[in-house]
Amino acid sequence: MDAEHIRAIAQQTGCTHIHPGYGFLSESPQLASLFPEGGAIVFIGPSTGTLRVASDKMQSRALAVHNGVPVAPGAHVSSAEDVHKFVEGLGSAPFPIIIKALDGGGGRGIRLVYAEDHIDHAFRRCVGESASRRVFAEKAFVGPGWRHVEVQIVGDGLGNVSHLWERECSVQRRFQKVVEMAPSTLPRDTVGHVIEAALKMARHLQYKSLGTFEFLIDDHAKHWIFLEINPRIQVEHTVTEELLNIDLVKAQLQLSLPKASLEVVLPAWTMSPQPSPPPGYAIQLRLVAEDPHKDFRLSTGTIGPADVFWPSGRGVRVDTWLSTGPYYRGGLQWAVGVDFDSLLAKIVVHAGTFQEASARALRALRETRIAGDVKTNVEILSGVIAHQDWSSGRIYTQWLEEKVDQLVQLGNTQLTRQSRGSLSDTAAPRRLSGGTESATATALLQPGASFQLSLSPSLPQAASGQQTQKHTLVISSIGRNAFPNELSGTITTSLSAMPLSFSLSQLSSIMASAHTEFANPADPSHVASPIAGKIVELHPALETVAGDANKGSYVRKGEPLVVISVMKMESVVNAPASGRVVRVGRGIEVGNIVAEGALLCVLDVTDMDKGLARL
Known part of the structure; x- marks a missing residue:
């Protein structure tokens, strides 16, 4: 950087x-x-x-206004107090509003605010995720009907610009795009207005190279507003490539050459004054390392070549870094950690109609396999494509978040419909007798390596009466280093007379070590980290106790205890109850990496009578 x-x-x-x-x-x-x-x-x-x-969202808004392109009411804000004043000026129904980093992107530095008392916290988080620490506020347009559409622009830097139609990115979560398609299923006359607006702004800039101009369109009222400019090639450029059979990166390189012209770079049929919509449909599905069953937390760990199986066939393209191509060194595993993007692969399909493309996308997802301890969002992706709202065009920017439970269940159903034998024996992940999926490669361990261990009833008739119990397993000595293909050990404490099966997942070696102290799930005074990441902020009470073990400090329920950053996006762990912080977990300091399940602090809620008087 x-x-x-x-x-x-x-x-x-x-x-x-x-x-x-x-x-x-x-x-x-x-x-x-x-x-x-x-x-x-x-x-x-x-x-x-x-x-x-383009990289400054307030300057981009000014460009739009100058060219007669509608924008949402907004203002630059330098403090939370400025945000409160902005809300006052919006009238009787100001909420929701959105606070954005001027240099944000990919969901980073963006918070949706629905109430006055949430402004201060949202402002702090947006500033914390902004490299420039500069933010602005806008009236938010969300809810049914609001769709996210972006226009692909190409320019030669001399005022000549063209477009390669649009992509729709309405399926998103926390302002991060999940599924994209080209073209949009919105009416062509509505899309035509935003394409013309994008061309007008690009001509004013004498735009050179590739860029994306993004808009929100209200499908109900046919109202639309400008969002931002992304002056680069997009992650989702692949849907445009598949739809038009154009190599956009090649075009980008050609435009950097002397005397480059659009006529040379683009096919002639894309240069007509009023081109018809391109034939066919393309859909991109972002496969990411996150667990939908744990609030989409980042799933860290290692992936080996035998853990991966990708779809193939006509109209299917997979762009991934999990590849045993010419630069792969045999025997290595890929690591998914907290410092880099969680995107594992882009699965792109193309077909003649929207229905055919959707069916092809669902088949591709059923063929996709990532085994081992890294979880993915494949269930969510399958649920999206199989849902009737997708096929009928009733999606909108908050649709996924509102339907998430339904989509996970639907996606799980779709994936289990896969017929047996669709994968070869060599491609299918091996299942250990203990219940974990594993690669054939051996992971070499050392004393102090930590694992999450879950014990649950192995007999169906016993499952209703008992719950899965979570524990932390720490390797103290190694007799034979053939793990995880083999595991032998003794459980010294019997939890039940019924047989128990186990599932085991290794934590990232970067985060889980002999120095990590894990919370006890059975101890209500233990506050655990729900995710793995870097600690960027601590409540003053935790800093006080960390500095003096004999000096307790009080917190109220709901107060932010720890702020954890994962790929420059911040998550807050709030106090589950009011109480006195009597101890801080080992290694809980600003700048340190914390593992999922690590002990953040011990909270004494019985000592709250004295504490309330102090707070």
Whole structure:
């Protein structure tokens, strides 16, 4: 993320072009300015001037207003007090509002606020997730009917711009896109208005390279507003590629060459003044490492080649880093941790009609396999495509979050319909007698490695009377290092007269070690971390107790105890009850990595009578 360091490496290696990808640096005017036009190294992307406007959401809004494009009521805010004043100016029904980082993206630095007393907390979290620590507030347009549509723009930097139609991204969770399709199923006349608005703004910028102009469209009232500009290639560019049979990255590279023109880069049939919608439909499904059964928490761990099986066939494309291609070194496993994006693969399908594309997408999901301890959102993806709202076009930006339980159940049903024998014996994951799925590769361990152990009744008739009990298993010594393909041990405490089966999952080696102290789920005074990530903020009570073990401090129920960052997005662990913090878990300090299930603190709720007087 260090622009100066990137330039130094480029100069040392004799690099001629810099492609910024589609991460944070792709929108950085600072990086682009280090490679001026006509220099020895070419920056592949828009000009520095365009990036200054497009990467700042308030400047993008001003550009839209200047060109007569509607925007939501909004204002730059430098404090929570400014947000309160903005709300006062919205009239009798101001909520919901949305607070956004000026340099945010991918769901980072965005909070939806429905009530006055939530403003201060949302403001702090957005500022904390913003690199520039600058945010703004807008009136939020959410609920049934509001769809998210983005227009793919291509420009030569001389004022000549064209479009490659639109993509719809309405299926999203916490402002992160989950399923995208091209074209949108919205009426063409409605989509036509936002395409013209995108072209108008792009011409004003004399846009160069690829870019996406994003809008919200109210399907009920046919009202629409501008959202933002993404001056880069998008993660979801693949649906446009499959729909049009165009290599967008190749086009991006060609546009960086001297005297590049749209006529050379784009097929002639895309350049007509009023082109018809492209034939067919393409759908992209983002397979990510998160557990829908645990509030979509990041699922960390390792994945081996034998754990993975991808779909194939006509009209199916899989872009993934879990690949044993020419650069793969045999015997290695892939690690999913807290510092990088949880996206495992993009599964893209293409067919002649929307119904055919949806059916192909569902088949591809049924064929997808990720075994081992890393969980994925494949159930949610299957539930989305199988749902009647998807097929009838009744989706909207908050639809997934409102239907999440229904979608998980529907997706699970769809996946279990897969006929036996659809996978070869070599491709199917092996199931251990204890109930865990595992790769054939052996994981070498060392004393102190930690695991989550769940014990549950193995007989169906006993399951109704007993619940699964969770424990932490720590390796104290190793006799034979053939784990997890083999495990032998003794359970010294008998929990039941009935036979028990176990499931075991290894925690990330980065986070779980001999130094990690785990909470006891059976102890109500223990406050556990619900996710794995980096600690970025502690309640003053925890800092006080950490500094002096003899000095307790009080907290109220609902107060933020710990803020944990996962891939630059922050989650807050609130106090489950009012009480006195008597102890802080080992290693709970700002900047440290915390494991899922780690002990954050011990809370004494019986000592609250004295504490209430102090709070």
